[in-house]
Amino acid sequence: MSAISLVGLGRTFPGGVNALNALDLDIADGEFLVIVGPSGCGKSTLLRLVAGLERPSTGAVLIDGKDVTNVSPRDRDIAMVFQSYALYPYMTVRENLGFGLRVRKRSKATIKEHVAHAAKLLDIEDLLDRKPAALSGGQRQRVAMGRAIVREPSAYLLDEPLSNLDAQLRVSMRTELARLHQRLGVTTLYVTHDQTEAMTLGQRVVVLNKGQLQQCATPQEMYEHPANTFVAGFVGSPPMNLVKARATDDIIQFGEHRIALPTAHRGLSGPVTLGIRPTALMLTERPDPATTISVQVEVVEHLGLDTNLIFNVGAALPGFGDRLFIARIPGNRSIGPGASVHLMVDADDLLYFDAESGVSLRFGGERPRIERVAGCRT
Amino acid sequence: MSDVAPAPTPAHARSRRAATILELGFLLPVLALSVAVVILPAAISIVRSLYDWHPGYESQYVGLDNYTTLLDDKVFHQVVKNQAVLLIALPFWVVLPLALALLLYKQVPAPGLFRTIFFLPAVMSSAVLGILFRSILSVDGPLNGILRTIGLDSLTRSWLSDPALVKPVIIALIVWAGLGTGVVIFSAALSGVDHELFEAAEVDGASWWQQLWTVAIPSIRHVVYLWLYLGAVTIFLFSFGWVYVLTRGGPGYASATVDFDVYRRAFGRGEFGMAAAEAVVLLVTFIVVVGIARVVRRWLA
Numbered sequence: 001m002s003a004i005s006l007v008g009l010g011r012t013f014p015g016g017v018n019a020l021n022a023l024d025l026d027i028a029d030g031e032f033l034v035i036v037g038p039s040g041c042g043k044s045t046l047l048r049l050v051a052g053l054e055r056p057s058t059g060a061v062l063i064d065g066k067d068v069t070n071v072s073p074r075d076r077d078i079a080m081v082f083q084s085y086a087l088y089p090y091m092t093v094r095e096n097l098g099f100g101l102r103v104r105k106r107s108k109a110t111i112k113e114h115v116a117h118a119a120k121l122l123d124i125e126d127l128l129d130r131k132p133a134a135l136s137g138g139q140r141q142r143v144a145m146g147r148a149i150v151r152e153p154s155a156y157l158l159d160e161p162l163s164n165l166d167a168q169l170r171v172s173m174r175t176e177l178a179r180l181h182q183r184l185g186v187t188t189l190y191v192t193h194d195q196t197e198a199m200t201l202g203q204r205v206v207v208l209n210k211g212q213l214q215q216c217a218t219p220q221e222m223y224e225h226p227a228n229t230f231v232a233g234f235v236g237s238p239p240m241n242l243v244k245a246r247a248t249d250d251i252i253q254f255g256e257h258r259i260a261l262p263t264a265h266r267g268l269s270g271p272v273t274l275g276i277r278p279t280a281l282m283l284t285e286r287p288d289p290a291t292t293i294s295v296q297v298e299v300v301e302h303l304g305l306d307t308n309l310i311f312n313v314g315a316a317l318p319g320f321g322d323r324l325f326i327a328r329i330p331g332n333r334s335i336g337p338g339a340s341v342h343l344m345v346d347a348d349d350l351l352y353f354d355a356e357s358g359v360s361l362r363f364g365g366e367r368p369r370i371e372r373v374a375g376c377r378t
Numbered sequence: 379m380s381d382v383a384p385a386p387t388p389a390h391a392r393s394r395r396a397a398t399i400l401e402l403g404f405l406l407p408v409l410a411l412s413v414a415v416v417i418l419p420a421a422i423s424i425v426r427s428l429y430d431w432h433p434g435y436e437s438q439y440v441g442l443d444n445y446t447t448l449l450d451d452k453v454f455h456q457v458v459k460n461q462a463v464l465l466i467a468l469p470f471w472v473v474l475p476l477a478l479a480l481l482l483y484k485q486v487p488a489p490g491l492f493r494t495i496f497f498l499p500a501v502m503s504s505a506v507l508g509i510l511f512r513s514i515l516s517v518d519g520p521l522n523g524i525l526r527t528i529g530l531d532s533l534t535r536s537w538l539s540d541p542a543l544v545k546p547v548i549i550a551l552i553v554w555a556g557l558g559t560g561v562v563i564f565s566a567a568l569s570g571v572d573h574e575l576f577e578a579a580e581v582d583g584a585s586w587w588q589q590l591w592t593v594a595i596p597s598i599r600h601v602v603y604l605w606l607y608l609g610a611v612t613i614f615l616f617s618f619g620w621v622y623v624l625t626r627g628g629p630g631y632a633s634a635t636v637d638f639d640v641y642r643r644a645f646g647r648g649e650f651g652m653a654a655a656e657a658v659v660l661l662v663t664f665i666v667v668v669g670i671a672r673v674v675r676r677w678l679a
Contacts, residue, residue: 051577051581052581053577053580053581072580073577073580073581074580074581074582074583074584074585076581078581079581079582080577080578080581082574082577082578083574084572084574086572086574086575086577086578088575088592088593088596089597090596090597090599091596099579099582099584099592100582100583103579103582103583103584103585103588103592104583147578147582151582151583
């Protein structure tokens, strides 16, 4: 097991595309760290830099404090699971699993023992003599994971390992990966574009966008205090409602609606971006103008336990288009499209972001202040 | 409406027959050509190998005499030995272009330029290349000249007239001449292999050499087999061009191959019956070798 540190790590591709921008990141020994972001955010590049499959343009990769920037992938003692699984199609599952040990000239007995152990751990013992072509997606995924486990590396790098599975299998494999990490306790870097995977698996989550670190925090912290509008809109399902708003005289106005600022948020003035979580909107029968907005529901999504109400809050300011909001209400309410409803806003749950930079505003001093992105050092 | 397919009508049968005739029409020219230039001459050779054949004169039927004489012939023994030694070229014929293709695939900038450079020898005939190398490798040729200029006089050799050197030189030239085509074929095959297989192998700890043997070759093994067959064909049936131009089989018979010897016996010594017998032996040997290769391949798969 190993701790991994990235120091000012950057990668510019020939042609000037900046895939990753001077990233500082510490991954603790035994930690499960998830890197999440939309496609093209640089997350796969980050993983390939740690693996040594690509050379950084700037910065360094440290494993257990040792600079491995110029060390070849094979000497970094890490294992990688690829999105395509990269199983050797002409080898049986057994040969695939033992490959890493075979090329390292380990004894036949050792290979046999390790392969048997991994196969048992992943419940693929009866697949050992099959070729990858005769396996289902989920089974291939297990074999790919097994190939990493067999080598007992000091860290796992997983590149979107579940993205080729169907939704149901993805959820069960997610649980298995979490259990596997609990049992093995090996440092794991997990890349995904799926925020649900990130939030459920990660001990800490790193959000990347356009090669820039957006935030690095525990899932809870990230949900409660997103560092900026990008993170706020990316994390959580359904995502947070974000809208241009204007604060004046303890009133905040967005679209066609006005509500009173809670005492704790007084002092706010001028344009801000307002964030309202879908769960911070509650149906009410007794509208209080200071805390309630009245809207007409356009779309209703029944999810069983919950129901999503989608409605338009109107153009915030001239020049801004209509803004669709989502409210998540208990599923036992029967509301149809077109219904007029009153929604009480939980004012304590509101989030405010700097209108220009999108950075989160914090309260507590005399005036709200811009919160800088915390570094990712442990 | 009935679900039953309509029974074939006379019209259907007629159009089917017309299609068959059309297909045969397309096949016929190729069939005629291969019969005329391959199958018929081969058949004639087999028949003539049973005669003491003097073209233009009456030939006497001698049964298998040509074959027994050939099998006792010291020159034939030497020639067969030479041919076997040339087969040493086969592993190099496969591994060198494969290794180069892998290098181009993995790390060289502007791989297209390098492919073009490697491919150049492939566009010249072995006879042209042979003439070129006969002058390069002659005792007072450019190669020895360069060696003397840079002070490596001790390495100068009579490359084509030293019995110990002539076969290695021919092997090197055959491998070199096939290199370009091999690189292009293997590059094309490798470009169809999932790049992540190599990366996975690299992370798993496979060295460059291990990646060649455990990823590259198995992934494109069908192309490797094809190239191996082509190599065997080249060495067995197309070494004539090199040998004729470079050495005429010399010194002595040190570089004579079976196909060259067929030519030498027929047109050099007028032993047409013996030459025909030798050509038949070559054909049968080649068919047997390819047959064994196919069995081995099926067994490996």
